Amino acid sequence: MAASKISFKRRAQLTLRDMKRGIPLYIMIAPFMLLFFVFVVYPVLKAIWFSFTDFNVLEKANFVGLRNYQKLFLDDTNFITAIKNTFIIAVIVGPGGYIMSFLLAWMINELPHKVGTVLTVIFYAPSMAGTAVISVFTQIFSNDSNGYLNAFLRSLGMNDPILWLSDKEFIIVVVILASLWMSMGVGFLSFVAGIKGVDEAQYEAGAIDGIRNRWQELWYITLPNMKPQLLFGAVMTITGSLSVGSIGDSLVGFPSPNYASHTIVNHLNDYGSIRMEMGYASAIAVILFLIMIVCNGLIQKLLRKVGT
């Protein structure tokens, strides 16, 4: 209440005073922030503007109001499929990958340092190798009866090989599995580093206070101490799991058979990099952006409950 009674003039004075005090801080952030605004913020604002135009890279952009958005939701059935697929993938890969990276990071911390480092490398390796490992997935899920998975299933008594990479029922399953495989990325690394940072003294104090097993320790000590890393991991997971696209491309080609694994990012690249309808592609990017912001808000709320 008191704050709202302060007059505008007084508040301006106070802000000015704080700003003067913060001058060294402003100087510290200035170099990065300058580049950030020039190379990140400005292009994003420009792209948001494009989403209201018919920009096609070659001609001058004309303002078309909300027509791109209207077309997306009313006329573009592929986009609706893409939203649906993206959510199916994200709902599994997001929480799945997040929990898996945390649990693995936590278990690694229970091991001796050297073994832990080796395991960290192993789990991070698929993400580090990037697209180079996709050929392995193609081999595993190969359609013919000699693909590793099919051969294995056949040895168990199955007769017909499953068309993992062309049957529209299975494509999305394969994409989900491959994405989970690649989901131990930067979030995982930050968990590993974060868990090591939890103060050992707290575990000792916890043991005295009656924490009995490692699960209680995890919930009451480790997790609350790692909130910044959990937040970082959550943002990584949101951006990663909602932007799945290139994995499907490399596995089944673009566009996927019957749009079975067509995601928002696939749709975006279709219009942005192939058809060069930049205005329309920007509208897709804006929608994806809004979806991510909403998810981020929800997950931040959930994370506040950790350890309580």
Add this chain to the structure above:
Amino acid sequence: METIKRLYQNYLNKKKSKDFTPFVKKSQRSFWGNVILGLFLLVMALAFFFPVVYMVSQSLKPMNELFVFPPKIFVTNPTFDNYRDFANVLANTVVPMSRSLFNSLFVVVIGSVGHIVLASLCAYPLAKYKFPGSKFFNQIIVYSLMFNSAVTMIPNFLTIAGLGMLDTQWAIIIPGFASTLGLYLMKNFMEQIPDSLMEAAQIDGAGYLRIHFTIVMPVVKPALVTAFIMVFQSFWTNTGDKFIYTEAQKGFAYVVGQVASGKVAGVGTSYVGISSASSVIMFAVPLIVFLIMQNNVVSTMATSGMKE
């Protein structure tokens, strides 16, 4: 200055004692819990390591084994022919290999080191101080991670052209400085540094910059390392998109990518072997950096025994 020295010494002692104490009192570990965790980790590690093993084994296969049907996982007659072929192709490119390798190294080294310095300078004030605008900057950084870069490439191209950086290395390096991923990671780790550590330094008359380089940076070393690995990798694997800005300055990853996909004349079907050898080499470089960096992070944060 005395207090800082004392606190820092304290921290180092804590760290030492932590590294060398043979036992830390933790809550009980049940035997079966250990067995289950161990088995689980083993299975997961095998699953995650499989793609890498496959990749390496593939690169050691002679031509007749590469095309054998049904495909085998492990190589029977390992040979380094693929690596030799790969080296031969690289040695015979029109533009000497040393050029593209130099291009890449230049970008990777300047880009990664510069990013870490600039971003950490920006992360520290944003993580630990409140000043007018700090909340806005923090928010905008998180949101900037969520916008798809496919549609921001054209505005960026125009900016880079306007700054006269087209066809130079700076067109990759300078926008790369402004990547917010590393900044966000470091900022989240810095939030965990107890305020008391910095207050003590301030009382002793240390300025922000001094605190940053003598206290903050050493304490968040795990985050710096993680951010470095991340940035290194993104510069190293940079092949396609960003090179629309620098047609004349192709890097190593680009050339290798062209060779690996069989786009270089005179390679013929042997590109399958060459491509698998090249993916191992492309993977090995960040892996080595990762191992060196991880080894440097023995342990952890300065939070020991200093709770607010």
